[in-house]
Amino acid sequence: MLEYARWKYVLIAVVLALALLFALPTVFGEDPAIQMARRDHNPVTAATEQSVEQTLTGQGVHFSKTYLDDGRLMIRFPSVAEQLKGRDAVTNKFTDQYLIALSFAPRVPAALRVLGLKPMPLGLDLRGGLYLLYQVDVQSAVRQLLDGYNQDIRRALTAANLPFTDVTLIATNGSTEQNGVRVTLPPSANLDQVRDLVAKTVPDFQLSVVSLPSGRAVEGVLPPAKIREREDYAIEQNLTTLRNRVNELGVAEPIVQRQGLDRINVQLPGVQNSAEVKDILGKVATLEFRLVDVNGNAYEAAQTGHAPVGTKLYYLKDTGQPILLKRSIIATGDELTTANFTTTQEGPTVNVRLDARAGERMLETTRDNINRPMAVVYIEKRPETKIVDGKKVTRFVTDEKVISDATIRGVFSNSFEITGMNAGDARDLALLLRSGSLAVPLYPVEEQVVGPSLGKDNIDKGVDALVIGMAGVFIFMAVYYRLFGLVADTVLLANVVLLTALLAMFHSALSLPGIAGIILTVGVAVDANVLIYERIREELRNGVSPQAAIRAGFEKAFSAIADSNVTTLIAGVVLWVLGTGPIRGFAVVLTLGIATSMFTSLMGSRALVTLLYGGRRKVARLLI
Amino acid sequence: MEFFHKPTSFPFMATRKVWYGLSIILMITSIVSLATRGLNLAIDFTGGVTVEATFPQAANTDLVRAHLAAAGFRDAQVQNFGSARDIMIRLPPETQQNGSEIRAKVDAALKSVDPGADIRSLDVVGPQVGGEVERSAGWALTFTLGLIFLYIAFRFHTWRLSLGAIVAVIHDPVLVLGIFSIDRTSFDLAVVAAVLAVVGYSLNDTVVVFDRIRERFHVNRRLAPAAVLDQSINQTLSRTIMTKVVTAIVVVALLVLGGPVLRGFSEALLIGIIAGTYSSIYISSAIALDCGLTAEHIFPTVKKTAVDHMP
Numbered sequence: 001m002l003e004y005a006r007w008k009y010v011l012i013a014v015v016l017a018l019a020l021l022f023a024l025p026t027v028f029g030e031d032p033a034i035q036m037a038r039r040d041h042n043p044v045t046a047a048t049e050q051s052v053e054q055t056l057t058g059q060g061v062h063f064s065k066t067y068l069d070d071g072r073l074m075i076r077f078p079s080v081a082e083q084l085k086g087r088d089a090v091t092n093k094f095t096d097q098y099l100i101a102l103s104f105a106p107r108v109p110a111a112l113r114v115l116g117l118k119p120m121p122l123g124l125d126l127r128g129g130l131y132l133l134y135q136v137d138v139q140s141a142v143r144q145l146l147d148g149y150n151q152d153i154r155r156a157l158t159a160a161n162l163p164f165t166d167v168t169l170i171a172t173n174g175s176t177e178q179n180g181v182r183v184t185l186p187p188s189a190n191l192d193q194v195r196d197l198v199a200k201t202v203p204d205f206q207l208s209v210v211s212l213p214s215g216r217a218v219e220g221v222l223p224p225a226k227i228r229e230r231e232d233y234a235i236e237q238n239l240t241t242l243r244n245r246v247n248e249l250g251v252a253e254p255i256v257q258r259q260g261l262d263r264i265n266v267q268l269p270g271v272q273n274s275a276e277v278k279d280i281l282g283k284v285a286t287l288e289f290r291l292v293d294v295n296g297n298a299y300e301a302a303q304t305g306h307a308p309v310g311t312k313l314y315y316l317k318d319t320g321q322p323i324l325l326k327r328s329i330i331a332t333g334d335e336l337t338t339a340n341f342t343t344t345q346e347g348p349t350v351n352v353r354l355d356a357r358a359g360e361r362m363l364e365t366t367r368d369n370i371n372r373p374m375a376v377v378y379i380e381k382r383p384e385t386k387i388v389d390g391k392k393v394t395r396f397v398t399d400e401k402v403i404s405d406a407t408i409r410g411v412f413s414n415s416f417e418i419t420g421m422n423a424g425d426a427r428d429l430a431l432l433l434r435s436g437s438l439a440v441p442l443y444p445v446e447e448q449v450v451g452p453s454l455g456k457d458n459i460d461k462g463v464d465a466l467v468i469g470m471a472g473v474f475i476f477m478a479v480y481y482r483l484f485g486l487v488a489d490t491v492l493l494a495n496v497v498l499l500t501a502l503l504a505m506f507h508s509a510l511s512l513p514g515i516a517g518i519i520l521t522v523g524v525a526v527d528a529n530v531l532i533y534e535r536i537r538e539e540l541r542n543g544v545s546p547q548a549a550i551r552a553g554f555e556k557a558f559s560a561i562a563d564s565n566v567t568t569l570i571a572g573v574v575l576w577v578l579g580t581g582p583i584r585g586f587a588v589v590l591t592l593g594i595a596t597s598m599f600t601s602l603m604g605s606r607a608l609v610t611l612l613y614g615g616r617r618k619v620a621r622l623l624i
Numbered sequence: 625m626e627f628f629h630k631p632t633s634f635p636f637m638a639t640r641k642v643w644y645g646l647s648i649i650l651m652i653t654s655i656v657s658l659a660t661r662g663l664n665l666a667i668d669f670t671g672g673v674t675v676e677a678t679f680p681q682a683a684n685t686d687l688v689r690a691h692l693a694a695a696g697f698r699d700a701q702v703q704n705f706g707s708a709r710d711i712m713i714r715l716p717p718e719t720q721q722n723g724s725e726i727r728a729k730v731d732a733a734l735k736s737v738d739p740g741a742d743i744r745s746l747d748v749v750g751p752q753v754g755g756e757v758e759r760s761a762g763w764a765l766t767f768t769l770g771l772i773f774l775y776i777a778f779r780f781h782t783w784r785l786s787l788g789a790i791v792a793v794i795h796d797p798v799l800v801l802g803i804f805s806i807d808r809t810s811f812d813l814a815v816v817a818a819v820l821a822v823v824g825y826s827l828n829d830t831v832v833v834f835d836r837i838r839e840r841f842h843v844n845r846r847l848a849p850a851a852v853l854d855q856s857i858n859q860t861l862s863r864t865i866m867t868k869v870v871t872a873i874v875v876v877a878l879l880v881l882g883g884p885v886l887r888g889f890s891e892a893l894l895i896g897i898i899a900g901t902y903s904s905i906y907i908s909s910a911i912a913l914d915c916g917l918t919a920e921h922i923f924p925t926v927k928k929t930a931v932d933h934m935p
Contacts (some may be wrong), residue, residue: 125885133753275724445750447723454676454744461883469877473870480626480866513814516886519878520821520893523871527828530870534863537626560835563779564828567772571824574768575817578760583817590821 002547004610012607015599016494022501025119028107031064032083032452034090035103036073037250039341039427043071044098052090059089072250076105080452096423099250102128102270102452120504121253122269123511123585126459128452129269130277131581132444134242138262139177140440141234142227143169149181149202149220156201157183162194165215173221180205180221187215194218231262234440239264244435245281259580264442274449280428284381284438286333287418287429291365292373292405293324314377317401325375325402330365331358339433341426348426350418352433359414366411375405376418378429381441462515469519470496473526481533483623487608488529495525495593495600502592511585521593524568528601532557536624546619554606561602569594632858637850640910647795647907654802661805666812666888669758671717671751675730680740682708687737695733706884710744717751761816765797768820772827780834782921788912789830792903793823799899800892809888818892826900829864830908836860837909838922845919853909853917861905868901 205220335358477485536553575587
């Protein structure tokens with residue numbers, strides 16, 4: 001007698017129903033679209049929507065629909081070509097006030113959307129977009145910390161009246177990068193006192209006393225754990241900043257992730273212009289507010305190269321004129337709470353608000369210095385790569401320019417305006433100040449731009465291969481295994497649906513290798529069925545009765561299926577862990593595919609076959 | 625329909641020296657080719673720039689190369705990619721890799737050949753990333769093989785079967801690399817992924833055979849090992865061939881329809897599957913036999929330490 005537990009039938013039915021539901025949104029596909037958001041973060045108005053529609057029709061661009069979604073304006077297009085035409089048409093007129101991004105709008109009907117079901121996201125190679133891999137200069141983070149310690153130790157030693165020759169940064173304990181500080185001492189120094197003071201100033205250091213040819217010294221080294229901690233902090237800080245900046249770009253579904261120990265992976269679907277984006281993302285720029293020194297002669301200082309005591313020489317950004325500023329800093333960009341870009345009568349303006357402490361300092365300064373000029377210094381760090389001793393070295397070059405030296409006309413504390421930049425710079429500055437500063441600089445080591453037409457092409461090719469491949473398998477199985485072949489075909493179809501549902505649920509992005517993975521999974525899934533059927537045929541050949549043959553086939557094939565799938569699973573998991581990007585997409589599909597194929601082949605086939613041949617009836621022949 | 629009406633009885637074990645010989649020749653050819661011709665490594669490994677572009681009509685690659693050289697890209701490799709209208713340009717890694725600058729210059733150069741030229745994708749990989757990728761790929765392979773070795777030893781209670789499986793499987797990636805070296809197909813990360821997947825997948829056959837061996841020994845421990853191995857392979861042959869045929873249908877569809885991006889990947893899959901089947905059938909059990917496999921190893925007898933349980 002051939003039986004299958006009733007609850008198992010129910011389980012399979014429930015799982016399949018759920019899978020169908022989750023997989024359904026993906027089937028509907030997406031439309032190429034454009035997304036527009038106001039740069040000042042207010043919601044887009046209906047009037048703007050109409051204006052955009054008119055612009056598009058005026059230029060002969062066909063669009064399917066425009067609608068407002070969550071404060072943004074979405075425009076759907078029938079094809080990628082129209083989408084690009086639409087972008088060009090809209091950019092000319094609206095780019096000053098609006099962020100315009102290429103996007104995609106799923107065609108999921110409202111009924112499913114309401115349930116919160118979303119289609120499977122597509123990777124960059126299927127959608128088009130920009131991929132950037134940033135290298136974070138973590139060594140700078142450590143150096144910054146050590147520099148701070150250097151200053152602290154000097155101050156402490158001076159305050160305690162302990163003589164020292166010098167305090168320098170060192171690289172020691174087999175490390176090629178700087179990881180410690182050395183205090184070299186004159187022969188008269190009291191080693192113990194110095195050592196104790198250093199220990200109190202920097203508790204994290206591991207201290208030792210060394211004898212050098214130049215004398216004795218106290219060395220403090222940061223343990224690897226502390227170094228790692230500092231590096232992690234720098235990367236987390238940068239991640240947050242990058243995420244803020246990416247959000248400001250208005251891109252739909254961006255991804256910003258840490259990759260490995262010291263890299264950050266940024267994926268921006270729909271973005272084609274990498275220059276603009278890299279500029280914003282990688283910029284290390286901030287402001288300083290200082291008083292102008294009216295007593296000194298700036299031109300003389302520029303000629304001789306010496307600035308008078310208490311001042312520093314700068315140059316104006318617009319005219320290149322030299323100007324002397326006082327050394328003490330009133331406020332820095334880090335002390336800003338918000339920054340907004342607007343256009344006023346004076347031109348492009350950045351409205352800033354300082355935090356409480358900086359606000360107080362500003363209040364004092366403006367009160368004491370009415371009718372005297374104050375300058376705003378714009379500081380930018382850019383990466384420059386040179387060849388030094390045959391090796392590529394990327395150094396950061398700091399650029400400091402005075403962007404405004406307006407006279408203080410009234411007393412203000414924490415809220416005021418900065419003018420004197422062009423619109424583009426002002427807008428970027430507001431964005432940078434708002435999103436926070438980068439803890440340490442970063443620069444791109446890998447970059448990829450995929451155009452949207454290529455993305456669409458890739459999807460078409462992948463889906464074609466999948467459909468034709470599956471059709472081939474279906475026909476073959478039906479011919480070779482007859483009725484049981486049709487069972488296998490049904491089970492295979494269920495497998496693909498289940499896999500799609502899982503991928504949609506995991507929100508894992510599908511890549512072109514991922515589609516190839518689905519195709520490979522079809523092969524893996526069939527393997528299990530073939531094992532079972534060949535075993536059944538063998539049992540029949542040995543003279544076993546039909547129903548007993550079915551039972552024996554399933555039982556004996558089980559261990560072989562389980563064991564053999566594990567090896568492919570091992571390969572899939574290793575690739576998942578070590579892979580990135582599209583390769584990881586493939587690994588995810590492969591691994592999940594093996595799991596689903598085991599479920600569908602073992603349970604699904606058994607259920608169907610038992611339905612066909614089970615129960616107490618006498619079965620004469622098997623259509624296998 | 626059925627191809628295997630009667631169980632086959634090919635003498636696999638008896639002829640194993642022939643198969644060893646064939647494998648060794650194939651491996652040596654691959655290694656020699658790798659050493660002399662090397663692989664056509666993609667920028668995933670070497671670093672550099674890859675540009676895919678399409679022209680309204682068939683593109684003249686020499687003309688494109690000349691225009692690129694005039695624009696300052698002297699060592700550009702230009703070739704057709706999929707169809708006569710699509711080209712792929714490859715530029716060596718340089719010190720200052722600014723993707724947007726490169727794109728602008730290449731765009732200008734291409735448009736000077738034909739104003740309708742369009743860049744479809746641009747890929748910049750810094751050289752330090754390329755070197756690391758090589759190392760991770762190596763690690764991935766080693767790790768996978770190691771884990772598989774342990775798993776099989778655990779399930780089948782003997783290292784002899786594990787060794788057979790691993791030796792059989794090592795020869796598959798070498799063969800794939802050899803063929804890639806001979807026909808100069810572009811070797812990128814996707815190919816590495818395909819090779820790893822194939823390593824795992826082709827072991828399916830090996831494990832199925834081992835499972836059958838275990839079953840036969842379980843039934844009768846005193847059978848001669850060579851005979852058991854032979855019969856096991858023969859009995860599972862129908863299943864092995866049929867699965868491979870079906871998978872081949874699917875992979876061939878991918879190879880033909882999947883487009884040039886997946887070309888290397890599909891090729892690696894196809895070669896790997898064929899090589900994998902061959903090695904599973906002919907090599908893995910043979911090696912286990914030559915390591916002296918007996919029933920004892922799979923099912924160790926439990927020795928009785930005392931005469932009875934009474935004190």
